[in-house]
Structures are given as structure tokens and as C-alpha cells.
Amino acid sequence: MTEKLLQYLWNFKIFNNLNFKDTEGNPIEILDFGRWNKDSGPDFLMAKIKIGNLIHAGNIELHIRSSDWIFHQHSLDSAFDNIILHVVFQDDAEIPGFKEKQIPTLELRHHIDENLLRKYDQLIHDNSFIACENLFEPSKIPFQFHEENILKKLYEKSVSIEEDLEKSKNNFEAILFHQIAYAFGLKVNAHIFKQIAESIDFTTFNKIRQNKTQLEALFFGISDWLENPSDKQTKIWKREFDFLQSKFNLANIKIQPKFLRLRPPNFPTLRLSQLADLYSKHQNIFSKVISAKNSEEIITLFKDITASEYWDEHFNFGKISKVKQEKILSKDFIELITLNAILPVKFTYHKYHHEEISEEMICFYQSLSPEKNTITEGWKKLKVKIENALESQSLIYHFKHFCETKNCLNCGIGFKILKER
Incomplete structure (x- = not known):
């Protein structure tokens, strides 16, 4: 038993019966269990109890x-002066002053199902994928929290985006660039790619974005990969980077991405080249994203994106690689960018402009494929159906925040599970 569990049981009234008596044997009727107080002070506020013919409020x-x-x-x-009832799991001591103040003590030990305590102990000490794995039956669990989880996730993400907006003087185009860069970096280079994007003045970026070679040169130069050019193309990138540094008086910033534990198709060299291609081909990507009414309109923006010919x-x-192949974006990667960058920025923009977009967001998530990772695979092993990104994103959120x-x-x-006998 923990105090948190005891509060939980009291709040949801999970007891064998409500025929309560205080430690003196006097019947106690709980008229109002009170409001659960998660801050300092008494655990439950504004409660009402009846002892004999008297009603006590406090x-x-x-x-x-x-x-x-x-x-x-x-x-x-x-803060505890207005206590009308002391509720305990086990009564082991008489409290000085309680009799004078007529504060009764209610012992709950015999009102709580031992099976529930066993289940809770099993949950807390279980080291499986999720704590309730051995008690889990998908057919008995109503998975009705997916939409709520997605909206919670979007609101949490929007708070972070709004903090970035303040730094960029409410430049949503710049924020979209930073978020897309973050998503292109995947787990290993996400923060590094975002640092690279944020190190570039967006006004400068806009001046050269039609020139893919210059964009690549800028990304590669900041990544500190052009100091010793080894072939004709890297010499071109080096020349362009030196020109940009001189023309725009760029700070000598070096932010090196990582290659460790990455499959070759996800190497930062390729991803930065693809990012350059995206922004050189779509001069108005922000307006297209914001006006998109379905996921296909967004995905279309990425379908022709490829790394430059050098990376073939x-x-x-x-x-030089043994196999020559165009480095295009996969469908899974495009949907990942949509989920992790596009939709959070789109949601924040409409929220920022006081427009209702919740239902539209749900439709976007429902139309995208579910992610494949260790968390979603863990849910699938428990026979949980995951048919779209709404469900996969919700279950990932649920796992991280609860499991x-x-x-x-x-x-x-x-x-x-705890409520079931």
C-alpha cells in the first residue's frame, strides 16, 4: 500500500463496501468524498460526512x-485546521487533540480488496514491456483515448513551438524550416540538424534557397565537412561555402552531425542534401502546408525530393559506392516528417490564429500509416490492433507518459484492470 494508491481508491470510491465506521465503532456516512487536492495541504477538500444526526463539512x-x-x-x-476526518489504511496510534476536536479516524484496511492490492503490487514491480502485461486483455480494454492523446501530444508540442516562435519574432516559415530539419535528422541527428538550421539567419537562407548547390554548401560547410575537399564536387561546395561566408559575413560555426549507428540511407550527408532539394524546389512550402486539406497534399510536396546526383x-x-542509385525519400520517411514536423506546426499555426483544427488533425493522423518501432511492436505483441498513425502515435504517447x-x-x-475483481 502507498499513500498515492490510498488517495486513488478514495477518489474513485473503490471499496468492498461503503459501510464505514470510525475506530470508535460509530457509523460514518460519506456524503461527499471531496475534491482531490494535488497541491500541498489536505488530500481532499470540500468534503461532507454525516455522523449521527450531524453533518460536517471540511x-x-x-x-x-x-x-x-x-x-x-x-x-x-x-492548513490542517479544518480537518473533519482522518482516513488511514491502518490505525496504529491515537492522535493527541483529535478527541477534543471530535475528529474521527476511519480505518480502510478491511474495506479494500486484497486482490486489488496484489494487482497493484504486480504492476509496480513488473519489468515487462508494460507493467500490466500479464493482466492485459485487449478485448476488455476500451481504447477510447486515441483522439485525446493526439490532441494532448499536439498541445504539448505547440508549447515548445511557441517558445521557438518568440525567439524568431513569430516567423512561422523559419519555425517550419527548423522543425523539418529536426525531423530529417531522425533520432541520432535531430537536435544537431535543428541547431544547424537555427544557426542560419532565415533572411539569408531565403536569398539563396533557389540554388540547391549553395544550400548544400551551406549545410555541409556548417557541418565542417568541406575543409579538405577530395573531388571535383566537394571543391565546388567548398568554393560556394567560402563565397557565402564572405558575402553574408557568416559566423564560423561548426556543428558536426553523427554517422554512428545509422544505416547508409540515413547518413546525414544524404539527409542534408535532400533537405536542400526540398527547399530549392518549394519556395512557398509553408503556405502549401498550412492550406493542405489532406495528407496527400502534404506528401506530394516530398515525392520528388532527392539527394543531388553526386550522392547517387x-x-x-x-x-564511391559499389551500387549507383538515386537517393529518394521513402514513403515511411515522408510520413515520419509529416507526423513529427508538418502536423505540429500546422496545428500550432491554426491554434495561434484562433482557428479550430482539432477534427481536421484527427483526420490527418487517421489517413497516415502507423509507425514501426519497438514501442508499436510491443503493443502488437499484446494483440493490440494498430491500423493508422492516430493509433500508433497515441499508443507511443501513452507508453511514454504512463507505462x-x-x-x-x-x-x-x-x-x-485495478477495478476488476
Whole structure:
């Protein structure tokens, strides 16, 4: 038993029966269990209880043991002056002053199902993919939280985007560029690519964005890959970067991406070249993204994006590959960019301009394919159906916010499992 679990049971009234009596044997009727207080002070506020013919209104404090009241020194804290009931799992001590103030103590030990305590202990100490894995039955779990999870995820992401907006003087085009760069970097280089994008003054970026070679030169130069050009093309990029540095008085910033643990198609050399191609081909990408009414309109923007011809037979500078192949964006990668960059910025823009877009966002997610990663595979092994990105993104969010942190008491699935006898 934990105090958090006891509060949870009290809040949701999960007891064998409500025929409560205080430790003196007097019947107690709980008219209002109170409002759960997650801040400092008594655990439940504005409660009402009836003892005999008298109704008492005030606050309720919960503890594992009665003696915790003494240990926590609540008698010295004026915030606890209006206590009308002390609820404990086990009554192990008489509290000085309670009789004089007529504050009853309610012991809950015999009102709580032992099977529930066993389940909770199993959840907390289980090291499986999710804590409730051995108790989990998909057919009995109502997965009705997907839309709510997606909107929570978007709101949380929009807060971060709005913080970036303040730094960029509300330049949504610049923010979209930073977010797309972040997504192009994938897990290994996401923050590094965003740093590279943010290190470039967006006004300068706009002046050269029609020139793919210059965009590549800018990305590669900032990545510190052009100091020792090894072939004709790298010498061209080096020359262009030196020209841009001189013309725009660029700061000598070096931010080197990583290659470690990446498959060759995801090498930062290719991804930065593809990013340059995207922005050289679409001068008004922001307006297209904001006005898009369905996912296909967004995906179309990325369908013809490819790394420059040099990368057809290279993965890194100066090293010719055995296989010559055009480095285009895969469907999975395009949808990943849409999920991780495009939709959060689109949502933030409409939210920022006081436009309702929640329903439209849900439709976007429903029309995209589900991600494939260790978290979604874990859910699939539990026989959970994942048919689109709405469901996969929701389950990833749920895993990170509830399962990974073992926040079972605030989880809809955990609530369902604990409540079942």
C-alpha cells in the first residue's frame, strides 16, 4: 500500500463496501468524498460526512498509518485546521487533540480488496514491456483515448513551438524550416540538424534557397565537412561555402552531425542534401502546408525530393559506392516528417490564429500509416490492433507518459484492470 494508491481508491470510491465506521465503532456516512487536492495541504477538500444526526463539512487527510499524522507534524500546520476526518489504511496510534476536536479516524484496511492490492503490487514491480502485461486483455480494454492523446501530444508540442516562435519574432516559415530539419535528422541527428538550421539567419537562407548547390554548401560547410575537399564536387561546395561566408559575413560555426549507428540511407550527408532539394524546389512550402486539406497534399510536396546526383554513387565524401542509385525519400520517411514536423506546426499555426483544427488533425493522423518501432511492436505483441498513425502515435504517447513511468493510477487501462475483481 502507498499513500498515492490510498488517495486513488478514495477518489474513485473503490471499496468492498461503503459501510464505514470510525475506530470508535460509530457509523460514518460519506456524503461527499471531496475534491482531490494535488497541491500541498489536505488530500481532499470540500468534503461532507454525516455522523449521527450531524453533518460536517471540511477537509479529509489520508495516511497509510495514523502515526503518519504525528510524523508529518500536521498539528503544527494551520492548513490542517479544518480537518473533519482522518482516513488511514491502518490505525496504529491515537492522535493527541483529535478527541477534543471530535475528529474521527476511519480505518480502510478491511474495506479494500486484497486482490486489488496484489494487482497493484504486480504492476509496480513488473519489468515487462508494460507493467500490466500479464493482466492485459485487449478485448476488455476500451481504447477510447486515441483522439485525446493526439490532441494532448499536439498541445504539448505547440508549447515548445511557441517558445521557438518568440525567439524568431513569430516567423512561422523559419519555425517550419527548423522543425523539418529536426525531423530529417531522425533520432541520432535531430537536435544537431535543428541547431544547424537555427544557426542560419532565415533572411539569408531565403536569398539563396533557389540554388540547391549553395544550400548544400551551406549545410555541409556548417557541418565542417568541406575543409579538405577530395573531388571535383566537394571543391565546388567548398568554393560556394567560402563565397557565402564572405558575402553574408557568416559566423564560423561548426556543428558536426553523427554517422554512428545509422544505416547508409540515413547518413546525414544524404539527409542534408535532400533537405536542400526540398527547399530549392518549394519556395512557398509553408503556405502549401498550412492550406493542405489532406495528407496527400502534404506528401506530394516530398515525392520528388532527392539527394543531388553526386550522392547517387556516394554515401560520404570522396568514397564511391559499389551500387549507383538515386537517393529518394521513402514513403515511411515522408510520413515520419509529416507526423513529427508538418502536423505540429500546422496545428500550432491554426491554434495561434484562433482557428479550430482539432477534427481536421484527427483526420490527418487517421489517413497516415502507423509507425514501426519497438514501442508499436510491443503493443502488437499484446494483440493490440494498430491500423493508422492516430493509433500508433497515441499508443507511443501513452507508453511514454504512463507505462514507462509506471503511472498506472492515472492510466485508463490501469484503472480498468485495478477495478476488476
